[in-house]
Each structure stands twice: as structure tokens, then as C-alpha cells.
Amino acid sequence: MKRRPVAMALNIFEQEHAARCLKGRVVVIDDDPTIVMALTALLELEGYACETHASAEAYLQVLNYNRPSFSGPHCVLSDLMMPGMNGLELQARLAALGDTPLLLMSGGSGVNEAVSGFRGGALDFLVKPIEADTLLAAVAHALHVSRERQRVQQRKSELAARKASLTERELSVARLVAQGRINAEIAQDMGIALRTVKFHRQRVMEKLHAQTVADLVRIADEAGL
Numbered sequence: 001m002k003r004r005p006v007a008m009a010l011n012i013f014e015q016e017h018a019a020r021c022l023k024g025r026v027v028v029i030d031d032d033p034t035i036v037m038a039l040t041a042l043l044e045l046e047g048y049a050c051e052t053h054a055s056a057e058a059y060l061q062v063l064n065y066n067r068p069s070f071s072g073p074h075c076v077l078s079d080l081m082m083p084g085m086n087g088l089e090l091q092a093r094l095a096a097l098g099d100t101p102l103l104l105m106s107g108g109s110g111v112n113e114a115v116s117g118f119r120g121g122a123l124d125f126l127v128k129p130i131e132a133d134t135l136l137a138a139v140a141h142a143l144h145v146s147r148e149r150q151r152v153q154q155r156k157s158e159l160a161a162r163k164a165s166l167t168e169r170e171l172s173v174a175r176l177v178a179q180g181r182i183n184a185e186i187a188q189d190m191g192i193a194l195r196t197v198k199f200h201r202q203r204v205m206e207k208l209h210a211q212t213v214a215d216l217v218r219i220a221d222e223a224g225l
Contacts, residue, residue, distance in 0.1 A: 075139065
């Protein structure tokens with residue numbers, strides 16, 4: 001989902017929802033409305049934002065709309081056995097769409113389903129009825145994983161943007177500096193003046209936000225220069 005621009009004016013209800021999303025947004029998917037109500041009440045009492053759906057298909061349809069949402073970590077808490085698409089099928093669809101952490105829950109599944117869920121990347125398999133402490137611990141872990149994944153993705157995006165800002169010549173200089181080559185060697189290898197190397201090197205350091213050569217080496221490795 002697209003993140004909602006922070007600059008937009010928010011009313012008091014939107015502000016509260018934004019604060020909840022910042023702590024964590026939990027998507028609850030279950031065809032039993034009683035269970036959905038109980039889980040939502042517990043999660044909202046803990047301060048999380050909740051989004052509920054009666055089926056996996058309904059949730060995927062919402063994802064297709066790509067509607068804006070507030071920033072923050074998120075996870076999916078889905079029942080395993082549901083009419084139509086089951087939890088394992090949903091898991092496969094979500095894996096193809098991104099890195100949303102998934103928690104599966106069921107009251108009548110066995111070891112095989114749990115193993116399949118874990119192999120598919122589910123963070124936990126919760127057996128109904130679920131103890132409140134168990135649920136909240138699993139959700140907290142899933143949101144922590146989401147927050148870390150978002151941090152890594154943001155870092156990758158930032159580095160990609162910095163790399164894209166380099167000219168071809170600056171990119172060549174950056175690679176050679178990261179390899180430990182000194183300015184005179186770079187000038188000779190590239191067939192350019194020493195002062196030109198120094199100029200490009202300074203521009204590289206500025207564009208990549210590197211303070212030292214060690215910083216540049218680390219950033220070059222992260223960005224895949």
C-alpha cells in the first residue's frame with residue numbers, strides 16, 4: 001500500500017489512527033466474526049491499528065487497490081482454514097508480493113500444516129484458543145521484523161538513489177578509490193589529470209555522503225558499486 005503523505009492535514013481520528021499505525025498495524029483475516037472481534041479488541045487495547053477481513057480474497061482485493069496508508073510496521077494474522085483461499089495459499093501470494101510478516105492461526109490443523117507454514121516463511125503458528133500473552137508476543141515479534149525489513153529497504157533505496165546520482169566518470173573513480181587506488185594511479189588508469197581525479201573524488205564523497213575512505217568502501221559494498 002502507498003504511504004499517506006505526512007503533509008496532509010489530519011483530523012483527530014486520523015491522528016489517533018496514524019499514531020496506532022506508527023506502533024503497528026495488524027491485518028486480521030478470519031471468517032469467524034466472533035474471533036475477529038475478540039482479536040481486534042485485544043490488539044486495539046494494546047494500542048495497535050487493526051484492519052479486518054473475512055477472507056483472504058477480500059484482503060488481496062484491498063491490496064490491489066494500493067490505497068494510501070500511514071507509515072509504520074505491519075503484519076498479517078490469518079486463519080489457516082477458511083472457505084476459498086486458505087492461509088497457506090494466502091502465504092504464497094503474499095510472498096510473491098513482498099515481505100509482509102505473516103502469523104498463521106488455526107484450531108483444527110496439525111503438524112503438517114504448521115511445518116508447511118514455517119517452510120513458507122510464516123513467523124509463527126498459533127493454535128486456537130490463543131492466550132492473550134502468546135498472541136501479543138507473536139504480534140510484537142512480527143512487527144519488529146516488519147520494522148527491520150522496512151529499515152533495510154529504506155537503506156537500499158537511499159543507496160540506490162545516491163549511486164544513481166553519480167556520473168559514469170564519478171562511478172569509475174568511486175570504484176577505484178574503494179579498491180584502494182591512490183589519486184595518481186587513478187589518473188593514470190583513466191587517462192585524466194590529477195586535479196580532475198581530485199574533483200571527481202570530492203564529488204563522489206559528497207554524493208555518497210561519505211566522510212572518510214572507510215565510509216566510501218562500506219557504502220560501495222552496500223550499494224554494489
